[in-house]
Amino acid sequence: MTASRTSALLLLSALTAVSLVGCAIGDALQNEKASEFPTAADVVERWEKSAPWLPDDATDVLTREAPGADPAVLLATSSAPLDTEQCVEVERFSAPAYSVEGAPDPFVDTVFACGDWAVIPADGGWYGWTPNHPDEKAASEQIG
Structure with missing residues (x-):
């Protein structure tokens, strides 16, 4: 050579x-990981985190998260309402740590508190983030 x-x-x-x-x-x-899932079933099966509030009909699910830590956001297409046994509308105290293209403005007056998640309506679906504020989480734990 x-x-x-x-x-x-x-x-x-x-x-x-x-x-x-x-x-x-x-x-x-x-320090951000992005993922895409075609359906809610794929989220349950393949995502390391969980979003129990995510409706079963959800599609085109986008996530952004901190690897190995709590902060995460999720944007999904869905025509189903949130489960009222898991989620309750409360005053918003939290905000997402990450953003997802196509997500609505999270700085609204109220959110649905769904356990560790705060969720708001998105165009054709839902947008949620975790962790939420302790007062939001406490409100959802008092359902039922």
Whole structure:
């Protein structure tokens, strides 16, 4: 192998290593994981977190979350109402840690408190975030 080919291969290897390290650093700095699920059943089966309030008919589910931690948001298409045995409308005290393209403005007067989640109507579905405020969670725990 000629010296110029050897130099070219070394340069290519170095650039590849820098690129891979750069991607890993970018992911670590961003500290956000995005996922897409076609249906609510896929969310239940494959997502590491849970959203028990998510209606069974939900489709096109988008999530953003902190890997290995609580903060998460979820946007889903659904025509079903929220389960009134899980969710109660309360004054909003919380806000999402992440955003999802297409999500509504979360700074509304009231939210549905659904356990650890705060949920609001979205265009054609629902938008929720966790964790919610302790007062929101407490209100949902008093249902029934």
